[in-house]
Every structure is written in structure tokens, then in C-alpha cells.
Amino acid sequence: MSEGLTWTVYDADAMTQAEIYGQVLCDLGQRHPEIVGLSADLAKSTKIGCFGDRFPQRFFNVGIAEQNLFGVAAGLAKAGLVPFVSTMAVFTSLRAAEQVRTDICYQNLNVKIIATHSGSSFGQAGTTHHCTEDLAVMRSFANMTVIAPADGIETANAVRAAFAWPGPVYIRIGRSFEPRFYDSEDYGFQIGRAIELHPGTDATLICCGVTVRPAVEAAKVLSQEDGLSVRVLNVHTLKPLDEAAVMRAVTETRRILIFEDHNTVGGLGTAVADVIAASGKGCAFVKTGVPDCFCEVGYPEDLQSHYGLDTDGIIARVRETMNLEFEADEDWEDEV
Amino acid sequence: MPLTDAQITALKARAKQLRYDIIDITGWSGGAHIGGALSLVEILVILYDHYLTIDPARPDWPERDRLVVSKGHAGIGYAALLARKGYFDFELLRDFNKFKSPFGMHLDGNKVRGVDASTGSLGHGLSMALGMALGARVQGQSWRTYCILGDGECNEGSVWEAAMATAHFKAVNLTTFVDRNRLMIDGPTEEVMGLEPLADKWRAFGFEVREVDGHDFSALAEAIDFSRSHTDAPVVIIAHTVKGKGVDFMENDVRWHYGGLDTDLIARAKASVEKLYA
Numbered sequence: 001m002s003e004g005l006t007w008t009v010y011d012a013d014a015m016t017q018a019e020i021y022g023q024v025l026c027d028l029g030q031r032h033p034e035i036v037g038l039s040a041d042l043a044k045s046t047k048i049g050c051f052g053d054r055f056p057q058r059f060f061n062v063g064i065a066e067q068n069l070f071g072v073a074a075g076l077a078k079a080g081l082v083p084f085v086s087t088m089a090v091f092t093s094l095r096a097a098e099q100v101r102t103d104i105c106y107q108n109l110n111v112k113i114i115a116t117h118s119g120s121s122f123g124q125a126g127t128t129h130h131c132t133e134d135l136a137v138m139r140s141f142a143n144m145t146v147i148a149p150a151d152g153i154e155t156a157n158a159v160r161a162a163f164a165w166p167g168p169v170y171i172r173i174g175r176s177f178e179p180r181f182y183d184s185e186d187y188g189f190q191i192g193r194a195i196e197l198h199p200g201t202d203a204t205l206i207c208c209g210v211t212v213r214p215a216v217e218a219a220k221v222l223s224q225e226d227g228l229s230v231r232v233l234n235v236h237t238l239k240p241l242d243e244a245a246v247m248r249a250v251t252e253t254r255r256i257l258i259f260e261d262h263n264t265v266g267g268l269g270t271a272v273a274d275v276i277a278a279s280g281k282g283c284a285f286v287k288t289g290v291p292d293c294f295c296e297v298g299y300p301e302d303l304q305s306h307y308g309l310d311t312d313g314i315i316a317r318v319r320e321t322m323n324l325e326f327e328a329d330e331d332w333e334d335e336v
Numbered sequence: 337m338p339l340t341d342a343q344i345t346a347l348k349a350r351a352k353q354l355r356y357d358i359i360d361i362t363g364w365s366g367g368a369h370i371g372g373a374l375s376l377v378e379i380l381v382i383l384y385d386h387y388l389t390i391d392p393a394r395p396d397w398p399e400r401d402r403l404v405v406s407k408g409h410a411g412i413g414y415a416a417l418l419a420r421k422g423y424f425d426f427e428l429l430r431d432f433n434k435f436k437s438p439f440g441m442h443l444d445g446n447k448v449r450g451v452d453a454s455t456g457s458l459g460h461g462l463s464m465a466l467g468m469a470l471g472a473r474v475q476g477q478s479w480r481t482y483c484i485l486g487d488g489e490c491n492e493g494s495v496w497e498a499a500m501a502t503a504h505f506k507a508v509n510l511t512t513f514v515d516r517n518r519l520m521i522d523g524p525t526e527e528v529m530g531l532e533p534l535a536d537k538w539r540a541f542g543f544e545v546r547e548v549d550g551h552d553f554s555a556l557a558e559a560i561d562f563s564r565s566h567t568d569a570p571v572v573i574i575a576h577t578v579k580g581k582g583v584d585f586m587e588n589d590v591r592w593h594y595g596g597l598d599t600d601l602i603a604r605a606k607a608s609v610e611k612l613y614a
């Protein structure tokens with residue numbers, strides 16, 4: 001993190017997730033004139049507007065036109081620039097899905113996408129603005145790197161790492177009212193490398209985004225109250241997935257629980273399940289998310305609690321899972 | 337037929353009530369798209385009180401007229417009007433935005449009686465409205481479809497795909513409105529993404545255009561009457577409106593695209609509406 005000092009100038013406590021990334025993008029833009037910014041009448045809401053205020057010549061607000069947004073970004077990348085594009089997750093991954101896939105991913109262009117209001121983070125807006133499908137969609141695009149940071153600090157790291165990483169990157173964040181988790185940026189963030197936030201051998205909670213913080217809290221409570229040793233992995237990068245960390249968790253803890261603010265179809269849980277299935281190892285496996293339905297209306301805290309993604313929900317799910325039967329391989333210990 | 341003075345007085349009373357309701361629901365909901373709901377008031381009121389053939393007791397009545405509020409973020413105004421029309425109890429709106437409420441900011445047609453299409457993602461409504469209009473034609477039905485677009489929404493290419501098709505299929509049983517309040521989220525439409533000459537664009541796409549003051553009931557009635565009788569081409573009514581209309585501190589202020597109101601602001605907002613109708 002050689003550039004680390006530059007990034008601590010902002011006041012992370014007073015800034016939202018998106019404001020932090022806006023600031024980071026401005027700082028990057030200062031040093032890298034090839035960076036351009038784009039939005040679609042959501043420059044203010046997504047906070048990419050600060051880049052626009054700072055570098056008006058390098059910022060394009062295309063109006064409410066997301067397909068055009070990503071097509072133009074593709075063209076800018078073809079012209080040798082590095083576009084950072086920001087609009088809501090639902091309009092990125094669904095409205096403009098084909099532009100992202102065919103114009104950006106197919107041509108393997110260097111476009112960085114920061115998709116806001118993901119999951120149930122804008123829960124009160126209703127289904128048109130919920131986005132519980134984006135991880136599934138984006139993961140399925142070849143060449144795409146998919147990151148779901150835990151908070152604003154991790155978003156800052158992800159934005160910087162995305163700039164240094166070749167090819168298209170999708171960074172999924174919330175509406176920015178999410179609480180902060182990390183104290184500083186210096187915890188060794190690397191694209192594709194899961195982070196163990198709590199050690200454990202009885203079970204592993206695999207999380208990304210907004211579920212990371214409650215999972216760590218749950219692990220602490222379970223240790224105190226139940227004497228359970230619960231590992232927590234922040235799998236901020238869904239693609240490329242840290243398969244080694246997943247398999248270590250399987251062999252060392254044998255119970256895998258996924259928590260994600262996303263449909264249980266196609267997201268983090270599916271990505272992890274693919275790895276485990278291919279390994280031939282058995283383990284207890286439980287996915288918690290929005291269970292293949294359109295999410296209810298409500299404030300995000302209420303929805304997260306409803307879908308079992310808050311601390312209490314996570315604790316309850318771990319307790320249930322401890323009683324789950326699963327077939328253990330006789331030779332298992334030898335292989336660990 | 338031109339509106340009578342008595343009709344105009346009645347419509348104004350409804351509009352005033354709707355503005356009060358929008359203010360209240362914004363307060364209850366914690367935050368809502370109040371600016372664009374207020375600009376739409378007269379259009380919604382005249383449609384529901386004067387033109388739509390509907391039966392609130394039978395929201396699924398197959399022969400009813402259809403309305404697609406394509407700028408779905410106007411949900412607070414739309415919901416209030418449906419409640420006042422008798423589709424459901426107004427008091428339910430106290431839970432707007434809250435957990436498991438049927439009312440999110442963008443109304444869900446599966447949950448809210450009287451909503452013909454679930455909207456909120458901009459640029460979908462005109463296509464769905466065209467489908468409904470063609471559906472009427474195919475089935476030999478005489479019901480009419482209305483669609484309300486935002487002006488910023490007209491940035492979306494899909495609006496123009498639908499416009500092209502509406503003219504191509506001569507869907508003259510469809511009346512389209514553009515709520516031309518000249519603001520979107522990031523600023524004035526002409527600064528963020530210029531739309532002008534907007535009327536010429538619609539004409540070039542094969543529409544007959546009427547431009548009216550979208551807060552003037554008589555002008556709206558004349559234009560809607562025209563759209564119902566004109567059979568050479570589909571009609572679009574560009575309704576020149578004021579975002580935040582009726583609340584002095586919101587009018588034409590882009591910051592009031594979306595916002596919350598505390599008790600003080602609610603009182604100020606209502607006092608301003610009171611003045612508008614004094």
C-alpha cells in the first residue's frame with residue numbers, strides 16, 4: 001500500500017461509503033489524467049459527482065440513459081481512457097446488461113463500474129430499485145471481476161485496486177448509509193484474496209458487503225455464549241473467488257454458512273457451492289439471503305433482519321446448523 | 337366540451353387535497369419524490385375525475401381505461417389519489433415505505449389496487465402502455481390507455497423505441513403526457529441532457545403534439561379531448577409544469593426531487609398550498 005498515506009486524508013467517520021469512493025476517485029484522477037467519469041443523472045446520488053466537479057472536462061453525465069452510458073464508456077476505453085462509471089446496481093446489471101457484457105466484457109475493456117444502491121440497501125424504494133440479482137449476472141460475464149466491499153474503507157481499497165487491475169471490474173456498494181466496519185485501510189486488501197476476520201474451527205461464515213460486520217459480531221457472541229469457534233471470511237471478491245480459502249474452511253471447519261444481501265440464487269453462495277461441489281468434499285452448507293423472491297419493501301435494517309442477515313439472524317442460523325447432519329469422509333483427517 | 341366553472345372549482349378542490357396528501361405522505365414515509373409528484377397533480381386529478389372510465393370496486397374490470405404512470409417515482413401522489421378514489425383506505429398510506437408495507441416509493445401493481453403497471457425504472461411505461469393499447473385494438477375493445485412520462489425520462493432510448501412503434505402502429509387509442517417540469521435529479525434537463533426541441537422530436541416520431549400549461553385544467557381538458565378524437569396520429573401532450581408546484585420553497589428547486597419533511601416543514605408546505613388556493 002505504497003500510496004496509503006494519500007488515502008487517509010479524508011475523514012472516514014464523517015463520510016458515507018460513496019463519499020469516500022468519490023474522494024478516492026478524485027485523488028486518483030489528480031494523478032492519472034486517463035481516468036474519466038460517467039453517470040446517468042445520478043452523479044449526486046452515487047457521489048461520482050465530486051469527480052465531475054473537480055474534472056468537468058473529464059466527466060460525462062449522459063442523462064437518464066444507462067444503455068448509452070455503458071456504450072459510451074466502452075468507446076472511451078477503446079480510445080485509451082479508463083472510465084469509472086457509476087449508477088444504481090439495478091440499472092447497471094439489468095437495464096444495461098448487454099452493453100456491459102457485449103461492449104465492455106466481450107471486448108475486455110478497461111472499464112470500472114461502481115454500482116450503488118445494491119441489494120436491499122434502497123429497500124423502501126420497492127422492487128424496481130432493489131437489486132438482488134447483480135452478483136449472479138455480473139459473475140456470469142466472462143472477463144468481469146466482481147467485488148462487493150464491506151464498507152466505505154474497503155470501497156476505497158477496491159476502487160484503487162480496480163484501477164491497477166486490468167480489464168472490467170464491477171464494484172457493488174449500497175446506498176451509503178451502511179455503518180463502517182474497518183478502522184483503517186491497511187489490512188492487506190487484494191482482489192481475489194479473502195480475509196479472515198475471526199478465527200474458528202466449528203463453522204465458517206462466508207460473507208460479503210453488508211453482512212460482514214454482523215457476521216463478525218455474531219462470531220464473537222457465539223464464542224462467548226455457546227463456546228463455538230466460528231470463522232468469518234470476508235469474501236469481498238466473488239470473482240476471481242479465493243478457492244483456497246473456501247477449501248481451507250471446508251476442511252478445517254466442515255460447516256459453511258453463506259450470508260449475502262442478494263438472491264440465494266447465483267450470488268456468493270452459488271459461487272462457493274460450485275467450488276465445494278467440484279472438490280468432492282462433503283460439508284454442512286447453508287445459504288442465507290433473499291430466498292428467490294422479490295424482496296419486501298422496507299428500510300434496509302428491517303429487511304436485513306427479516307431475511308436473517310443481521311447479527312441475531314446469523315447467530316440463530318449458526319445454532320441451527322450446528323445440529324445439521326452431514327456425511328463426513330472417513331479419510332478426511334488425512335487430507336487436511 | 338370545455339369545463340364549466342363548477343367543474344373547475346371541484347377539480348381545484350381535489351388538487352388542493354392531493355397536494356396536502358402528498359405533503360402528509362412525504363412526512364410519514366421519511367422521504368419521497370415530492371417534487372415530481374407535485375408537478376403531476378393536475379394531470380392525475382383531471383384523468384381520474386374526468387376521463388378515466390374505471391370502477392374502484394373492480395380494479396381488474398377488463399373494460400376499464402388504463403393508466404401507466406411511467407415516471408413511477410411519483411408514487412406518493414399516485415397512491416394518494418387512488419386512495420381518495422376509493423381503491424383502498426387512505427390510512428394505509430401511513431405505512432408508506434415501511435417494512436412489509438404494500439407501498440414502496442414506486443408502486444407495485446401486484447400489491448396496490450388500481451395500479452395498472454408496476455413502474456419505477458424509467459423508460460418502461462410507454463412500451464407497456466402501447467401494448468395495452470394494441471391489446472384493446474386486437475380484442476375490439478374501446479377502452480383507452482393513458483401514459484405519463486417524465487421529461488428527464490425522455491432521455492431513455494426505450495421511450496423513443498416505444499414512440500416510434502406507437503406512431504408506426506397508429507395507436508391512436510393511447511394518449512401520452514410528458515410532465516415537462518424541466519428538472520431531473522442532477523439539474524435542469526437542458527443542462528444535464530438537452531431535450532429541446534422536444535415537440536419537434538415527438539413530431540418527427542410521428543406524433544401530433546399539444547403543448548399546454550399542465551396546471552391549467554381547461555387547457556388540459558382541451559388537449560385530452562383532442563387526443564381522444566384525433567385519429568390521424570397518436571397525440572402527445574407536453575404539459576409545462578413546475579416541479580414542486582404549490583410549495584413555494586420547493587418550486588423549481590432541483591434539491592426537492594426527493595426529500596423528507598419534519599413537522600415544521602409540513603406546516604410551511606401546507607401554508608404555501610393554502611395560499612395557492614386562497
Ligand SMILES: Cc1ncc(C[n+]2csc(CCOP(=O)(O)OP(=O)(O)O)c2C)c(N)n1
Pocket residue numbers: 040041042064066091095369371372373375407409456457458459485486487488489490515517519520521579593
Ligand atoms: C432507468 C432509471 N434510471 C434512473 C432512475 C433514477 N431516477 C429516479 S427519478 C429520476 C429523474 C427523473 O426525472 P424526470 O423524468 O424529469 O422526473 P421528474 O423531474 O418529473 O420527477 C432518476 C434519474 C430510475 N428510476 N430509472
